[in-house]
Amino acid sequence: xxxxxxxxxxxxxxxxxxxxxxxxxxVVDIRKLYADTGMFTFDPxxxxxxxxxxxxxxxxxxxxxxxxxxxxxxxxxxxxxxxEVSYLLLNGELPSQQEMTDFNYTISRHTMVHEQLLxxxxxxxxxxxxxxxxxxxxxxxxxxxxxxxxxxxxEHRRISSHRLIAKMPTIAAAxxxxxxxxxxxxxxxxxxxxxxxxxxxxxxxxxxxxxHPAVERAMDRIFILHADHEQNASTSTVRLAGSSGxxxxxxxxxxxxxxWGPAHGGANExxxxxxxxxxxxxxxxxxxxxxxxxxxPFRLMGFxxxxxxxxxxxATVMQSTVREVLDALKVDDPLFETALQLEEIALNDDYxxxxxxxxxxxxxxxxxxxxxxxxxxxxxxxxxxxxTVGWVAQWNEMISDPGQKIGRPRQLYTGPVQRDYVPLExx
Ligand code: SDX
Numbered sequence: 001x002x003x004x005x006x007x008x009x010x011x012x013x014x015x016x017x018x019x020x021x022x023x024x025x026x027v028v029d030i031r032k033l034y035a036d037t038g039m040f041t042f043d044p045x046x047x048x049x050x051x052x053x054x055x056x057x058x059x060x061x062x063x064x065x066x067x068x069x070x071x072x073x074x075x076x077x078x079x080x081x082x083x084e085v086s087y088l089l090l091n092g093e094l095p096s097q098q099e100m101t102d103f104n105y106t107i108s109r110h111t112m113v114h115e116q117l118l119x120x121x122x123x124x125x126x127x128x129x130x131x132x133x134x135x136x137x138x139x140x141x142x143x144x145x146x147x148x149x150x151x152x153x154x155e156h157r158r159i160s161s162h163r164l165i166a167k168m169p170t171i172a173a174a175x176x177x178x179x180x181x182x183x184x185x186x187x188x189x190x191x192x193x194x195x196x197x198x199x200x201x202x203x204x205x206x207x208x209x210x211x212h213p214a215v216e217r218a219m220d221r222i223f224i225l226h227a228d229h230e231q232n233a234s235t236s237t238v239r240l241a242g243s244s245g246x247x248x249x250x251x252x253x254x255x256x257x258x259x260w261g262p263a264h265g266g267a268n269e270x271x272x273x274x275x276x277x278x279x280x281x282x283x284x285x286x287x288x289x290x291x292x293x294x295x296x297p298f299r300l301m302g303f304x305x306x307x308x309x310x311x312x313x314x315a316t317v318m319q320s321t322v323r324e325v326l327d328a329l330k331v332d333d334p335l336f337e338t339a340l341q342l343e344e345i346a347l348n349d350d351y352x353x354x355x356x357x358x359x360x361x362x363x364x365x366x367x368x369x370x371x372x373x374x375x376x377x378x379x380x381x382x383x384x385x386x387x388t389v390g391w392v393a394q395w396n397e398m399i400s401d402p403g404q405k406i407g408r409p410r411q412l413y414t415g416p417v418q419r420d421y422v423p424l425e426x427x
Contacts, residue, residue: 011419012037023058040410047306051233052239053401056089056393057230064310064358068228069093077317082223082386083107083193086165089228089393104193110166111187111196114144119172121178130175130381131260137171138164139253151399160248168385169193173200176378184381194220197385202373214328215372218321222333222368225314225361226383228390230307234259238391239398243407248395255391256384265362265387267377271302272335272366278335281341288342292351300346302363309356318364322371331371339367 005028014036017029029049030041037145043049058067066073069088076085080094087095087103087150095103111165120137135159141163142149148160167259174184177200185200203209228236239253249413278287290298305312322336343359346352398404 007033007037009037009039009112014176021053024060034075034410040412042412044305046231046236051236051396051407052231054230054394054396054397055092057228059230059307061305061307061309064225064308064313066229066313073225074311074317077221077224077314080224081192082220082227085227086389089389090161090390090396091426096406102138106162107166107193108187108189108196110163111189113167113170113171117141117144118174118184121184124178126179126181126385128179130172130179130377131266131384133175133178134171134381134384135253135257135260137175138168138256141249141253142249143165145249149249150241150365151245152245157248157399159398161396164252165389166250167315168388169197170200172381172385173197175381176374177199179375179377192216192220194223197245199270212328214324218328218368219372221317221321222382223386223404224412225317225365226386228387228393231394233261233264235391235394238395239406241397242398243404245406248392252388252391253394255387259384259387260380265380265383266303267360267362268365268369268383269376271362272376272379274372275300275338275342275366278338278342284338284342284345288345288349291346292349300342300357302366303352303359304345304355305360308358308360311358312360314361315359315363318361318368319359322367325368325371329371333367333371335370336367339364 002020004028005016005018007014007016014033016033019027019029021027034040042048056069058070059065068076068085069092070080071080071088071094076088080088082138083104084095084100086107087100091099117137117140120140121133124133124136134410137360145163148156148163150156166321170187183205185203185205188199189196191199191211195216198211199209231239234255238251238255241254242248246254262270274287278284285295287298287300291300291303324331325331326336343363352358366376366379369382370376374382
């Protein structure tokens with residue numbers, strides 16, 4: 001018999017199995033708690049709840065460790081590519097050279113979208129937030145690809161997964177082009193996944209687009225850093241939507257909507273806007289005090305994390321990538337100095353130290369993306385583009401789980417107990 005956990009409440013006691021993963025905290029299996037005790041657990045925000053079993057990504061928040069299928073994020077960011085990490089997340093192992101060639105070929109054959117889908121953009125205002133466009137256009141994909149929405153068919157799941165990964169760069173680039181009034185560019189499959197995206201975004205029909213190798217490498221690394229992250233809010237949204245049997249296109253659209261929030265994927269846009277508001281390092285102390293003031297809703301965007309109570313390993317890579325890109329582009333962005341000093345001051349402040357608030361993946365990314373030429377409104381779109389492979393891999397893992405069932409949490413009800421209706425004339 002493995003470890004057991006005992007719950008005693010009033011005159012009741014109940015025993016529960018303790019389950020062990022390959023690494024990380026054990027879990028108490030409470031699936032029969034309600035049946036045995038008539039009680040629920042109560043965990044708003046799921047601070048102590050494991051919602052599923054997964055073999056994709058492991059995070060040790062205390063140590064600042066992030067592994068994808070066992071491989072440390074720092075090694076993947078240094079030595080891998082976004083397409084290789086995508087293959088790893090989807091298939092569980094690093095690809096052989098032939099497997100990598102085949103995967104690149106497969107993805108490149110799905111980069112175009114149905115011509116009618118491009119009509120959707122015309123329905124938006126030019127000043128629509130690109131994330132609003134992404135929610136609409138990605139949600140509409142299921143209206144075009146009926147031949148891959150049967151989630152019980154592994155071949156449908158495979159094709160729809162590849163379609164989503166392959167089409168996100170085309171859809172994201174079109175959202176940017178629409179916003180700035182430039183024509184859409186079709187994919188060029190002679191380029192890498194990331195190079196293709198950069199050309200569709202910044203290229204114009206009037207001339208050849210010259211890819212900057214350092215920019216292509218930095219963009220690819222940023223995609224790697226955003227690929228997957230365990231059961232974060234948007235991934236949990238995708239899993240919950242998928243648990244009802246919704247098609248994968250609709251599930252990913254739900255994930256995009258959740259990612260948009262400033263507490264989650266919207267933080268990269270909010271972090272750069274915050275750095276611009278702070279401006280020069282002499283203003284930092286004022287904003288640090290605001291962040292500590294309970295009566296002030298201001299938070300240091302790009303700081304803090306539900307899981308990391310140490311430095312987010314992705315922020316470490318991101319910070320070194322800032323220098324690479326600014327040097328390569330010969331850009332001198334004073335906001336980088338402001339960000340470095342803000343980090344330094346915050347990490348030496350008791351408030352941030354006690355609450356274990358460190359820079360997260362969103363703190364430095366905006367400086368790089370801005371240097372490359374993206375407007376802040378595109379930052380979360382780029383996060384969604386990269387996270388699509390994680391959402392798709394997590395969705396596939398859930399659908400393939402024989403024990404999978406619809407997610408349906410309960411509640412602690414605090415409303416009125418039963419009472420009788422009173423006719424209007426008697427009120
Ligand atoms: C992402 O889950 C993931 O993995 C997400 C992500 C991924 O890859 O999918 O990593 C991507 O979303 C990164 C996080 C991006 N968000 C931000 O940078 C927004 C700013 N940070 C926060 O709002 C906050 O830190 C969260 C939302 C990220 C985490 O919030 P928690 O875990 O619910 O913690 P909390 O809000 O309860 O904060 C704990 C305490 C509070 O103080 P007390 O009420 O205990 O006195 O820390 C304080 C908070 O006020 N706090 C901050 C702060 N973040 C938390 N104070 C000032 N500035 C901050 N940034």
